[in-house]
Amino acid sequence: MNYFWKTVWLLLAVTSCAKPKTVAEPAQPKPSKDEILENAIGEVFHQLTLEPAGIYENERLSNYVSSVGKRIARCAPKSRAWQFSIIDDANVAGHALPGAHIRLTRGLLAYLSSEAELAAVLAHEIAHVGHGHTMEHWNPQLPPLGSGERAQQAFERDRDEERQADALGTEYLACAGYAPIAMAHALAALERALPSQEAHDPSDPHPAHPTRMARLALQADGRSGDWNRERYLKRIDRIPFGERAGARLDQARYVSPGELSFALPTRYDVELKNSLLTTKKGEPSLVIMRLSGKFWRAAIENVLASETHTVQSIAGARALVGTMSGGENAANIALVDGSRHSFVIAVSGGTAESREVLDYVLESARPAQSSEPPVRRIAIRSASTNTSFSRFMKASCPSTSLELGRALNGLRPNQRVAAGTVLKCVDP
Numbered sequence: 001m002n003y004f005w006k007t008v009w010l011l012l013a014v015t016s017c018a019k020p021k022t023v024a025e026p027a028q029p030k031p032s033k034d035e036i037l038e039n040a041i042g043e044v045f046h047q048l049t050l051e052p053a054g055i056y057e058n059e060r061l062s063n064y065v066s067s068v069g070k071r072i073a074r075c076a077p078k079s080r081a082w083q084f085s086i087i088d089d090a091n092v093a094g095h096a097l098p099g100a101h102i103r104l105t106r107g108l109l110a111y112l113s114s115e116a117e118l119a120a121v122l123a124h125e126i127a128h129v130g131h132g133h134t135m136e137h138w139n140p141q142l143p144p145l146g147s148g149e150r151a152q153q154a155f156e157r158d159r160d161e162e163r164q165a166d167a168l169g170t171e172y173l174a175c176a177g178y179a180p181i182a183m184a185h186a187l188a189a190l191e192r193a194l195p196s197q198e199a200h201d202p203s204d205p206h207p208a209h210p211t212r213m214a215r216l217a218l219q220a221d222g223r224s225g226d227w228n229r230e231r232y233l234k235r236i237d238r239i240p241f242g243e244r245a246g247a248r249l250d251q252a253r254y255v256s257p258g259e260l261s262f263a264l265p266t267r268y269d270v271e272l273k274n275s276l277l278t279t280k281k282g283e284p285s286l287v288i289m290r291l292s293g294k295f296w297r298a299a300i301e302n303v304l305a306s307e308t309h310t311v312q313s314i315a316g317a318r319a320l321v322g323t324m325s326g327g328e329n330a331a332n333i334a335l336v337d338g339s340r341h342s343f344v345i346a347v348s349g350g351t352a353e354s355r356e357v358l359d360y361v362l363e364s365a366r367p368a369q370s371s372e373p374p375v376r377r378i379a380i381r382s383a384s385t386n387t388s389f390s391r392f393m394k395a396s397c398p399s400t401s402l403e404l405g406r407a408l409n410g411l412r413p414n415q416r417v418a419a420g421t422v423l424k425c426v427d428p
């Protein structure tokens with residue numbers, strides 16, 4: 001078994017332990033062997049790519065997204081064990097993973113304005129899964145990865161797949177009782193969120209938006225259905241908008257606000273991105289990683305537990321400290337459990353010098369003051385009188401720029417807003 005597969009099997013073993021208990025779902029048809037493999041690949045991929053953002057923990061909203069997803073999935077040709085997750089990420093994205101697993105970011109949810117638009121995004125992704133698009137990238141019959149032939153094939157295939165997902169998704173919307181034109185509305189919302197895509201990038205497999213919109217409008221022509229606009233907006237009221245504050249560097253210390261801080265040896269020149277600290281040069285190299293989820297934490301704990309290790313208290317937090325053997329890949333590693341995150345501190349090499357660096361960082365650990373800036377939130381407001389959109393923004397959303405308000409709501413400044421209309425703002 002090569003290293004990659006060893007890692008995959010190790011991770012599979014970990015996920016089966018780390019999986020939270022779920023309420024019993026109605027019995028699904030028994031999955032085929034291919035589906036079991038697909039589910040396993042999807043689960044590993046999901047867990048591997050969850051850091052640093054992690055899951056957006058909001059039970060009410062995630063139940064709501066799942067219920068809309070299931071309403072759509074009933075119209076897909078094949079019954080699957082569908083899973084829907086919201087990622088705590090300010091970027092605007094939706095993905096279908098192998099194994100009937102669909103992920104949306106909270107950034108995407110902020111830009112949609114109705115349940116029908118949410119259903120449209122889910123329908124597009126469900127169509128990708130239902131037609132095997134997510135698994136094609138694992139097909140061993142394809143030309144080798146990285147080859148020009150593979151890239152060209154992938155581009156053409158992706159473009160066809162996008163058209164197919166749009167068209168099928170629109171039919172799923174109609175079948176589930178949603179307005180089919182919501183697919184075009186969802187696309188318009190994504191366009192407003194990502195204005196840089198207006199100039200179509202020819203390497204992007206998603207067909208140019210005007211063509212895509214025209215095709216969708218034609219397909220939806222004359223067909224109506226549910227929008228559930230207010231219900232959706234109520235569900236996203238108060239969700240965080242924009243980036244959350246991560247760990248920061250403060251006077252040569254790595255600081256995770258409200259949790260822990262660690263000093264760095266003066267010899268290092270470091271880089272900090274998404275709460276991940278790496279050393280730019282110098283040996284032994286040092287890494288500090290902040291984990292939001294349980295998956296990597298459990299994987300690292302498993303590795304440390306199988307090596308020589310000690311359990312310590314670091315600034316009041318439980319820590320597992322050990323040396324990972326492995327010749328060139330040896331490292332001294334500590335796994336420190338803070339109140340909200342776990343911190344992995346790794347120093348390359350199995351040498352005494354490497355251990356000294358790790359001990360220095362651990363001994364310097366202190367509880368960190370909370371000076372995290374408050375996160376901005378989506379706020380739902382209703383118009384008290386008949387007015388224009390720009391007047392509504394001035395009166396009801398004074399701290400949201402008109403430009404951001406337009407991107408979130410898809411309205412022109414002089415557009416009429418009837419009394420009682422519910423719209424989105426962002427509270428500081």
Ligand SMILES: [Zn+2]
Pocket residue numbers: 124128162165
């Ligand atoms: Zn797509």
